[in-house]
Amino acid sequence: MNEAYTNNLLMIDLSRKTHEIIATSESFIADFIGGKGFGAKLLYDGVSPGTNPLGEDNLLMFLTGPLTGTMAPAMRGCVVTKSPLTGIFLDSYFGGSLAAEIKYAGYDGIIIKGCSEKPSYIWIRDRHVEIRDARSLWGVDTLLANRLIKNELNDQTIKIATIGQAGENKILFSLICCEYNRQAGRGGAGAVMGSKNLKAIAIKGNRLVRVHDPANFKAACREAAQELEKSPDVAALRLAGTASAVEFANEAGLLPHKNYQYGTFAKASKIADKGQSKHLWLGSNACMGCPIRCSKIGAVRTGIYKGIVTDIIEYESAALMGSNLDIHDIRAVAHLVKLCDLYGMDSMSTGTVIGFAMEACEKGLIKSPDGINLRFGSIQGAEYLIHAIANLRSGLGQILSKGVKQAADHIGYKAADIALHTKGLESPAWGPRGVSGMALALMTADRGGCHQRGFTVSYELSGAWNNHPLDPLSPEGKAQMVAELQNYSAGTDTLVKCDFGSFGISKETYARLLNAACGTQYSPDIFQNTGERIWNLVRMFNLRQGMDPAEDTLPRRFVEEPLTDGPGKGHRISKKDMAYMKQEYYKTRGWDENGVPLDKTLKQLRIDYVKSD
Ligand code: SF4
Structure with a gap:
């Protein structure tokens, strides 16, 4: 049983300079499968209420799933921690090949606690675990740090996760760069790593990942590959990545323009796939497997900006650093995103923060620094702010480094009216005013306003979900869809699959892959059921950490300012609609009217032990 697991978690204590291997129990694996599930349980058990996310008691975990490192398509890894940006649960996913290397080294995950006395990095080679001096790497950007560590260890095949200057400076939306172009981007995991004085983790392993039934597993992989090939979304992704979504979002009126004052952008095609292929792309690239x-x-x-080497400017970055700032030159957008990558800063949150600052400047809430144009469309202004935030330069850089929620609180007056976030996480590039189900998904997402916890847009715009007709503008009938999508997303995030690499793959095929790899007999409902358990456990974690259910809400702009353009013109998500959807959602989930899971719900999910805390 469970051949695809290593059945080991590596726990490293930076304060004590010790490490130990923790064996995973069968019940832990059965209840939580891997990835997000492991993270939810370990964080609930290991991080007490009131823990400072930037203190030594916070846990920083790099977790894999049972299919990571196998031939199953598009498997990744995830980082789980308590977010310094939101103060609640954070799971952030990374592609590439780092997660597989963790498995090859003999671990299902790495858990880091404590804080190193001086800048350090961790070097793991199978069972060899060493905390090494990183003082010479402090102040170095993500990509250079990666190269220097490989040179120091004299091995270019090592896989590395590193922070840049933003993480060192504890910018609350700093990221962890995994190898060269894959990041655990959202929610400030980079700041948690920086707070531990940890510059990087370098890892190399020699173990093979075994599966229980190789022939059946190979057949399931073939089935998954065939399902992928049949999906029309995959053809679009292969051609143009997520940049192909720019014009779709623009036509649907969901594209952020000028800090979401508008939902369309006349120059959208310049930052979309055609604009990118004209100016940027040379060839395709993939995550492992x-x-x-x-x-x-x-x-x-x-x-x-000629000569800047770049990855694709994926949809979220193109929208939030492009149309959101009224910048249409994709070469400039590539330059701004590259700066964020080098500093190790989430380009989504950074784009939203800069959009907030530009609108605040135009409305007279803040002043432009001398010689800097901070109005919409100013590439110079955006670049200035990226440097100022990452280096905590100038008062404005320091204020914005805390994210839009805290920046708005600091600026005061009407700044909160133009701060786009839910629970402190900056809003993604899918304006919800024309798609009320997406609004509910953003309101209730477990890590704050996130579009990847139940993405409803395609169902709502096609007018149907599970053969039920759907009106995208109506609040009716959205709760069941959102809860089921969230559960399935959490359930399959235990495998740590890529959201895009799962297009077209059925739950039956995922169950077959899991069973063939682990020797289990799960039905395809395992993902929905486990996802629901995880969702409720995370809810309890968030409530225990002080999250107020009143924060299940939208930024004021989406509630009080109707869209002025696009198919949803004139629409907003009114307070009445929000309250209606929220109560329907709480009821669907088996929560009370205040958004707290009922005892019987927790019991059904076999997590009623959380009630005794
Ligand atoms: S779909 Fe793209 S992001 Fe996802 S695993 Fe494949 S290459 Fe990586």
Whole structure:
């Protein structure tokens, strides 16, 4: 049983300079499968209420799933911690090949606690675990740090997770760069790593990942690959990555323009796939084991940014650093995103923070620094702010480094009215005013306003979900859809699959892959059921950490300002609609009217032990 697991978690205590291997129990694996499930349980058990996310008691975990490192398509890894940006649960996913290397070294996950006395990095080679001096790497950007560590260890095949200067400076939306172009981007995991004085983790393993029934597993992999090939979304992804969504979102009126004052952008095509292929792309690239190859490697070929080597500017970055700031030159967007990558800062949150600052400047809430144009469309202003935030330079850089929620609180007056976030996580690039189910998903997402916890847009715009007709503008009938999508997403995030690399793959095929790998007999409902258990456990974690259910809400702009353009013109998500959807959702989930899981719900899910806390 459970051949695909290593059945080991590596726990490293940076304060004590010790490490130990913790064996995973069968019940832990059966209840939580891997990835997000493992993270939810370990965080609930290991992080007490009131723990400072930037203190030594917070846990920083790099977790894999049972299919990571196998031939199953598009498997990744995830980082789980208590977020310094939101103060609640954070799971953030990374592609590439780092997660597989963790398995090859003999671990299902790495848990880091404590804080190193001086800048350090961790070097793991199978059972060899060493905490090494990183003082010479402190102050170095993500990509250079990666190269220097490989040179120091004299092995270019090592896989590395590192922070940049933003993580060192504890910018609350800093990220962890996994190898060169894959990041655990959202929620500030980079700041947690920086707070532990941990510059990087370097890892190399020699173990094979076994599966229980190789022949059946191979057949299931073939089935998954065939399902992927049949999906029309995969063809679009292969051609143009997620950049192909820019024009779709623009036509649907969901594209952020000028800090979400508008939902369309007249120059959208310039930052979309056609604009990118004209100026940037050279060839395709993939995460380990992914047949889609949605990533493009490129370089800016003309203009003042000529020579910048870049990855594809995926949808969220193109929208939040492009249309959201009224910048249409994709070469400039590539330059701004590259700066964020080098500093190790989430380009989504950074784009939203800069959009907030530009609108605040235009509304007279803040002043432009001398010689800087901070109005929409200013590439110079955006670049200035990226440097100022990452280096905590100037008062404005320091204020914005805390994210839009805290920045708005600091600025005061009407700044909160233009701060786009839910629970402190900056809003993603899918404006929900024309799709009320997406609004409910953002309101209730477990890590704050996130579009990847129940993405309803395609169902709502096609007018049907599970053969039920859907009106995208109506609040009716959205709760069941959102809860089921969230459960399935949490359930399959235990495998740590890529959201895009799962297009078209059925739950039956995922169950077959899991069973063939682990020797289990799960039905395809395992993902829905385990996802529901995880969702409720995370809810209890968040409530215990002080989250107020009143924060299950939307930014004021989406509630009080109707869309002025696009198909949803004139629509907003009113307070009445929000209250209606929220109560329907709580009821669907088996929560009370205040959003607290009922005892009987926790009992059904076999997590009623959380009630005794
Ligand atoms: S679909 Fe793209 S992001 Fe996902 S695993 Fe494949 S190459 Fe990586």
